[in-house]
Every structure is written in C-alpha cells, then in structure tokens.
Amino acid sequence: MRDLMMVVKVTFVEKRDIVLSIIFGFIGGISAIGLFALSGYLIAKSALTPPIYTLMILVSSVKLLGIISAISRYGERYFSHRGTFTMLSHLRVKFYDRLEPLAPSIFHKFRSGDLLARIVGDVEALQNFFLRVLYPPIVSLLVFLCTIFFTMFYSFEIALILFSGFVLIIFIIPAILSLRQRKVESKLRESRGALSTELSEFLFGFRDLKIYQKLDEKEQKLRQSASTYLKEQKQVSKYNLFSEISHTFLALFISFTVLGVGAYLVSVGELDGIFLAMLVLISLTAFENTAAMSVFPSYLEDSRQAAERLENVVGMEREQANLQEEKEELVLTASPNIRLAGVSFRFPDEVRDTLFNISLTLPPQSKTAIVGPSGSGKSTLMQLLLKIYTVDQGDILINNQSINQLSEESIWKNTNVVLQKNHFFYGTIRDNLLIAGNDLTDEEMSSALEKVNLSHFTLNDQVLEKGENLSGGEQQRLAIARALLKKAPVWYLDEPTSSLDSITEKQIYNYLFEEAKNDTVVIISHRLTELERMDQIIVMDSGEIVEQGTFDELMKKKGYFYKMKKIEQSVF
Secondary structure (H helix, E strand, C coil), X not given: CHHHHHHHHHHHHHXXXXXXXXXXHXXXXXXXXXXXHHHHHHHHHHCXXXXXXXXXXXXXXXXXXXXXXXXXXXXXXXXXXXXXXXXXXXXXXXXXXXXXXXCCHHHHCCCHHHHHHHHHHHHHHCCHHHHHHHHHHHHXXXXXXXXXXXXXXXXXXXXXXXXXXXHHHHHHHHHHHHHHHHHHHHHHHHHXXXXXXXXXXXXXXXXXHHHCCXXXXXXXXXXXXXXXXXXXXXXXXXHHXXXXXXXXXXXXXXXXXXXXXXHHHHHCCCCCHHHHHHHHHHHHHHHHCCXXXXXXXXXXXXXXXXXXXXXXXXXXXXXXXXXXXXXXXXXCCXXXXXXXXXXXXXXXXXXXXXXXXXXXXXXXXXXXEEECCCCCCHHHHHHHHCCCCCCCEEEEEECCEEHHHECHHHHHHCEEEEXXXXXXXXXXXXXXXXXXXXXXXXXXXXXXXXXXXXXXXXXXXXXCHHXXXXXXXXXXXXXXXXXXXHCCXXXXXXXXXXXXXXXXXXXXXXXXXXXXXXXXXXXXXXXXXXXXXXCEEEEEECCEEEEEECHHHHHHHCCHHHHHHHHHHHHC
C-alpha cells in the first residue's frame, strides 16, 4: 500500500474539489435516504387519513428532498470528476518528471511494450483511484453514521442491525475479496504487458517478419497473448460479478431482517407501526448508496497494482539518489579539457563490465578517434561522456568538474552529437533541422544541407516517421547537418560516416574539421580512414584501452592498431 501514498498525495493537491465532492456526495446520500424515509412515512401516514395540511407538508418535503438530491448528485459528479482529471494530469507530470532522467537506461530493464503498457495503461488506471477507491468508503461512512444515529431514535435493535450490515459490507467483505482478487489482477496486468510487447514487436518488425517468412509464427504468438489477456479479463469480470451479487444479496438480506425484526417489535408494542415502512425503506436506500463498494476490491487492487508497477519503473535507488542531488550548470566559453579517471561501467543485470578502468585525457581543441572491434565499448564510452549513463567507478571531469555534479541538460547544451542511430521526426527537413536551434534561418539550414551533400533536398521536403523515406547515408548526413548548426565547443560523433562512400566521407570530414578546428572532437569509428589528422587514437578491445597514440606512433609500434589497419587495407 506504500506505493499508493504517492497517488494519495497527488490526489489531495486538489483539496477544494475533493472536499466539495465529499460534501455534495454526503448531502446527496442523506437527502436520498431522507426522501425514501419520508416517502415510507407518507405512505403509512396516508392510511390514517391525516389532515390535508399534513399531507401537503409531507408531499412538499418529498419534492424538496428530491430536488436537493438531484442538485447534490450533480455537484458531486462535477467536482469529483474535475478533481480526478486534474489529479491525473498532476500524476502524469510527476511520473514523467521522475522517468525522464532514467532514460535510456530504463530500456535495459523493461521491454518497450511492457514499458508502454505501464506508462499509458497504468497511469490511466489510476484515474479510478479517487472515484472508486478513496471516495466511496468516506461518503458511505459519513452517510451511514448519520443514518444509524437517526435510526436509534426509533429502534436500537434496527440501528444495531444496520451497523452490523454496514461493517460487513463496507469493511469485511471488501477485505476478503481484495485478498482473492490480488492474484487475478496481477495476472491481468502481466498479460496486458505481454500483449503490448508482442503487438509493438509485430508492428515495428513487420517488414523483417515478411522477408524472413516468420509473419505467421509471430501472428500465432500474438493470438496466444491476446487469448491469454482475454482469459484473464474474463476471470476479473467473474470476480467483479461475484462481488456485485454478494453485495446485492447482503443488502436485501439485511433489509428483510429489518422488516422481520421491525414487524416483531411492532407486534410486542416496542415500535410504532407507522415507522416500520420508513425504517425498511431507509435500510434499502442506505445499502443502495453503498453499491460502489461492490467494485471497491477490484478498483483497489487495480490501483495498487498500477502504482506498484509505476514505482518499479521510477523507483530504482541509484537513480533516485541522483535525482535528489542538486546539479551544477556546465558553462563553457571555449573548448574544455576532459579527463576520464579509472572509469568502469556495467549495464544492469549483466555479469561483466562493459568498460573497465578507462583512463584518458581529451585536451582542449584536440581531435581524438576511438577505434576497435564491435562490442569493445566505444559507444558506451561516448554515452558516459554524455551522461546518458552514470559511471559505476571512477570519474569523468570536464574542466576539473565532476560530471556527476553537472546537470545532463547543461552537458548536452554544450555538445554537438551524432549517434549511430539518430531519430528523425515526422514533418519536414526544416522541422528536423530546427531541433538544433529555433532561431536558425533558412539560409543557415540550406547551407548546412549543402555542406553534407544534401542540396537535392529542400527545407519543405517531407520526412516520414523515423526517417523511413531517407536512406542510411541521407540519415547520417542529415544528423551531421543538425550538429553543424548547433555550434557547441564539444563534438561527440559515433560512426558519423559509416554509410557514406569514401569521396563523400572525405568531403564531410573536411567540413567537420574546418568547423571544429577550435573545438574538442571525439570520433568513434570502425573504419580506419581519415585518422592521420587525429591528435590521438584510442584503441579499445573488450572494454579496455589496449593502445593509445598518434597514427604514426601506432603504425610504428606494429601492435593491435597496425594489424587492424593492415586487415582493412587487404579487404578494401
């Protein structure tokens, strides 16, 4: 239940709407009971042919209570729903604020479909927390206490019966059903996450599944996940139906008990018969107002599971500790000195270090190439430099400032980045270039396109989702154009020319080095071309630095780099 405390705190941000909805709900419940009680009394009284003015007063009172009940129900629904939607908005903002610093490491812990199910489905599920979990017991308790207090003036025995029924329906039965429903709701959410994962993989991998003739196999898995989810939904529905039937049966049973005991009390002269109909209708109406408690166990468990799953996403201790620290802003007026001191890093749930004891210096205005075979840790090292991931051991210093004390946003603000996989948004070429700066002119953007050999594009040309209508080389060049437009003093380029031909590669490198002649540049590359102009080359293998030096020094050494270069020359 501790996971629900966050939801409770967010809910009570809207105290005014919460209080007003409870007040209107209480008035509505009391007026409804009063309406039926007075109706029962009117029916019994009419049989005694009272004076006409008495009947007029009773009938007017019934109408007044009906109006009050209708207005109160409207007010209760208006304020409760407004408070709920506002709460849901606050909850989304709070959750996304906590989630943002955890990306992209969060993707190593959760599959994308499951994460999507949590972010969307579980957040949406919490919209029922106030309406179905918090609100019903509060209002039911207030209404019942007043009802029992009123009933005691006529019959202590009947008041005791109502109290016993109240405890049974409001507390005991929901508690028992909640324990039984916990397991069912957990399975439902697991199956929904599995279905979301299978569906996302089916949609995003459709082309590859077609090519490798695995579409039917994947469709079968999707059907199985859908069937499992449907089965769990039916199981939850059965429990909800059982809960509603149990509530209705108990409410009727208690009303019949009130009728039987009341009739007995009338027969022995302990209760005036004129009040019997009134008390029976009170019991029926009172328990009718508690109908929301029949689905209370389902919504309680649904909310608890949703809050727990969301907390599992954002509640990692290390990230939480980082979030609580106040970060400094990185301010760079010139190319910085960057130093890595004994840096080690391991992805969550992996048994070996991805990087081990990395120590190197990137002097101001230096040009550094990091090379090595696939899986050697080059890209991971760059993401540590960007503080996308946090080092496990050692430290990264920018102008003698620890990167752990710097805000991620200030690091990214001072960095031009080209990654292996760059995201392109649905829109135009202009829209995708304006990410580098909202104040860019069309002339500046057109010039950047020309520098990267994309002059055949106009700024108004369409870009499909994820750049599907662009080739691999065009995507890389468009990403480089964005970096050229940003004009930061640090450059991190991860395989920026891997999809380009040698002529285009040389042209773009010429522009890059001219643009970044006074900046600190780090280039990760599998290809060992254009390395002669680098100030230093870092050779990595299996997460460690195995060689370091200039191009000429490494070639004279005839070590690991020399062998890589010779193999490349023999192949190409």
